[in-house]
Amino acid sequence: MSALMPTYKRLPVAFVRGRGALLYDQHNQEYIDGVSGIAVTNLGHCHPAVTEAISEQAQSLVHTSNLYRIPQQELLAAQLSGMTGMEALFFCNSGAEANETAIKLARRYGHGKGIETPTIIVLESAFHGRTMGALAATGNRAIQTEFAPMLPGFLRLPRNDIEAMREAAKHPNIVAVLLEPVQGEGGVWPLDPDYLKGVKALCHEHDWLLMFDEVQSGNGRCGAPYAFQRLDVVPDVLITAKGLGNGFPIGCCMAKGRAAHVLSPGDHGTTYGGSPLACAAAGAVINTLSAERLYEAAEPIRAAVIAGLRDRLETPEKIVDIRGLGLMIGIEVAVACDTLVIEALKRQTLINVTAGNVIRLLPPLVMTIDQAHRLGQTVADILNTQPAT
Ligand SMILES: Cc1ncc(COP(=O)(O)O)c(C=O)c1O
Secondary structure, X not given: OOOOOOOOOOOOOOEEEEEEOEEEEOOOOEEEEOOHHHHOOOOOEOOHHHHHHHHHHHHHOOOOOOOOOOHHHHHHHHHHHHXXXXXXXXXXXXXXXXXXXXXXXXXXXXXXXXXXXXXXXEEOOOOOOOOHHHHHHOOOHHHHHHHOOOOOOEXXXXXXXXXXXXXXOOOOOEEEEEEOOEEOOXXXXXXXXXXXXXXXXXHHHHOOEEEEEOOXXXXXXXXXXXXXXXXXXXXXXXXXXXXXXXXXXXXXXXXOHHHOOOOOOOXXXXXXXXXXXXXXXXXXHHHHHHHHOHHHHHHHHHHHHHHHHHHHOOOHHHEEEEEXXXXXXXXXXXXXXXXXXXXXXXXXXXXXXXXXXXXXEOOOOOOOHHHHHHHHHHHHHHHHHOOEO
16 A cells, blocks of 8 residues: 555556666566657657756756756757747746646736736647646546636637637637647547638637647657647747656746737746756757657657557457547547556556547657557557457
């Protein structure tokens, strides 16, 4: 019996080391990692450049606070700005915190225009995190109900429904739209690029901020540094975390244009955010991503996973849909999903199931094509043992 709060149903395995797309347990048993710590270790476990940056920085300075200049933070801001076109960045420690920053920024923007009860449009099946603002923005009643009352100031609309958003524009207090360009936890739903272009046009027309939550889709995972770059729609606010530190906790809320100078001294803060150590780790991630263009591996790895799955699957009807972008792979299945993850674990393979019946694969950008093929085959092997529903 552990002294931990039982917030997680943990699998019966603990890992002691990792390298690339592989993890090892205490018996030195090797596992293929198709989850990457939930879309975090995009460069693979213990990437040497990140390990070296953390080790080196930890020997000179770990933390000072944002009361002082932090050169590593300024450097990382410049790197990310160059990579995304964003102009003003705020560093924090997680995806939820980065979304809280964006929510505050949007509300502050509204107040600046004299809107006293600003409202942010969010989507059904969205996931933005577990803190109270991010939770209110999340479109999953099951994880909200027991924590009511939810923070007000959100209007929820169906995804990919531009008419619904046009209708919502009649609401006088809208200040922003917050969405994941590729929904993750909600079932791996890439939003329709034409819908995103329509949303961008509405934002422009009504002076709303367009805010993309790329906590999961960012940092190379979707085949570009950030998914918006593949979808060709540039947001005013870009939120990220997860892969930014490749396992070292760091989040970031980036803004450009009219969103860049909304927050002023005293409006927002964090003790730990953007520490020398966190920024050294993320700096190594961003350097590696851009120097080696690792995100270009996303589509070939995705193709190998899907090829492995299709080659080995005996009953194609068990697959309802395969969707996603790059290394956010959603396989909606018509089988009972309760035991799939444990069955995969028995085959030394890590997979995830989300939204009830969607196998979610989030392999790292450094997975070899052979490993990717085997990952797909293992998923097929498991599906082959399950009766169709
Ligand atoms: C799209 C998205 N936003 C926000 C979050 C929350 O991030 P964190 O768990 O770092 O707070 C997640 C986590 O899964 C996410 O997928």
